[in-house]
Amino acid sequence: MNRSNETALSPPGVPMKVRAVSKRFGAFTALDSVSLDVAAGELVCLLGPSGCGKTTLLRCIAGLERQDSGMLYLGSRDVSDLAPQARDYGILFQSYALFPNLTVEANIAYGLAGSQRAEARKRVTEMLALVGLTGSEKKFPGQLSGGQQQRVALARALAPAPSLLLLDEPMSALDARVREHLCTELRQLQRSLGITTLMVTHNQDEAMLMADRIAVMNNGKVEQYATPQDIYNTPATPFVAEFVGQGNWLPYEHYSGHYAQVGGINMRLAADAGRAESGRLFCRPEAISVNPVLHQENLFPARVCDITFLGNRCRMRFELNHLPGHPLTAEVGSQDLPRLGAQDIFVALPPSSLQVFA
Template sequence: MAKEFVARGADLELKQIRKEFPGFTAIDNLDLHVPAGEFFALLGPSGCGKTTTLRLVAGLESPTKGKIFIGGKDITATKPHERPVNTVFQSYALFPHMTVLENVAFGLRQRKVADPLAKAKDALNLVQLSHLADRKPQQLSGGQQQRVALARALVNRPSLLLLDEPLGALDLKLRREMQTELKAIQMEVGLTFLHVTHDQEEAMDMADTVAVMNLGRIEQMGAPETLYDRPKTVFVSKFLGQSNLLVGDVTSTSANSISIDVAGNKISVPKNRAEKHKGKIAIGFRPEKATFSSKKPTATSAKNVIGPGEVLDIRFTGVSNQYLIEVPQLGNITVFAQNMTHFAPIEVGAKVWISWDVENSFGLSDLPAKNVKA
């Protein structure tokens, strides 16, 4: 039996984890540290190894190599039922033969905690489902089942709560509601949450720290704002939000910025926002940080300008429009502009120049697979 259960969360540390399945390597030399009490999101596309990481922590898989520590204790060799960890499964996995209340009390009964039913009722109160205690899980809606699964895990006060895309099956509105609720609960109970998701908005909205995973490795890790503002790789710049990338050779270097030449355009990036300072590099900018104008603006040391390009498509999304602009030799550039008027300021086919502040550029450490595609 698990010996230690703490009221506060514990930290999680993965050291040099490698997981091989027959025929492929799911995780390759992963190092990860999740501080106690933090809401930590593992973000990545399906098949990137994020769910495998979670299952390794839960003990449902064992690593081929490496060690896992929770609260400083090596738990690599312990069985799932001996780990101070609980999981909210993607499928919820609520026991169909038990009532909602019995589902929530299950973990408490296994650990022989006094008065399991009263504690289970408290947990159901926390997720506002005490009125459904006697129902069977199949009689609940998806959102309700998700909350029962959360209560069933939280009631045990695990050192670490694992969330395996628990909101994936919910519709958008419900998902947003549950995100707010989850975040509030995490703040209230102060446990360490490790949340696995492929939804970048969800990760940025909820997590204190986001780790972007790709092909079994962590590409970049940090606060959501940092990740968004200064992505370091092509993958991160594309997976977390959208990016326009321009590739060229470094032609000039000044005290605090470097410039590349892209089909005759000089594009600059501050030195401290670039990963590489020489050779062929990719410089990116976010679509909402750029503006377009029908007259050519003057390029300065503080402003990058490209163009002219032709507006190919305008997508209306309510608060803003997404403009797709084809710039000869540079490819397609996306620009978001808020709809300040009830009509679009330009039409499809218009000729425009695109400009953005040099300080909003970011220089990446790698190059896109195919050059210059937005």
């Protein structure tokens, strides 16, 4: 995409506020008093499984659904009761919703109704250059690849210079390689334009790659709203820990001082790991050291169950000797396999990597 002139093509983003928004469909609660603050120019991802409420929240913000209660603000404006066309946003749908009987330039110009013809033509030319499709103005959507169609839909959403950009799973129809490439380009474009953006996705890789902050949703509520790093490294709830990335769980029976008793053996925890009399310990696979060269704390004998080759790394399943029946997962570099030896290994679970959930 061409970025020589982006900042002149869109006004600076404005902050958005969601305040205690609730929405029911009959007996089903789709949104349960959801509140969010999105800073000007920020890209926030609504992440969660199907049915968690993320698309309903986006539709309420867009005015395509009417919330039962709560308030919505775009900048200083209360847009809670405004019609969709009065809310000053651009939207990119999962299906792109291009008009198949209109050319690329006519699709982009659709949102510029009311503009002078020369002004609209100039704007369309700017948008085509912005998304890297100069020369495609006379083509029809059916003559374009999926990635090109997405760029046309994005250009159409940006053409009226909205204060807010809403993205409804915009990458879901693309194959993995194209999706990753366009995620990167869309993120760079959003940053350079400074447009406040809210994106719905169930793909955690997309959310991690693109977002300034992620709102992880479940059962109509926001379980955690934080940076991608905090979501991954310090999940706030068991649901967030399980939904985002891979994880290991160890049951413990007793907590005393900075030690949790796991299978009759004490494991030392970090001072900020949290505490509860009993519960579960959580850690990420990559935090576990397998046959460490130097001695580490929480070092235990274990037995390998199986190893899965994943290219530049391997995923190893194992059980601690003192806790059979609770398989754990570690990730190691492929180059480390020769030194790991046979089925009997030692693993270290660093205290700083263990998090307590009651």
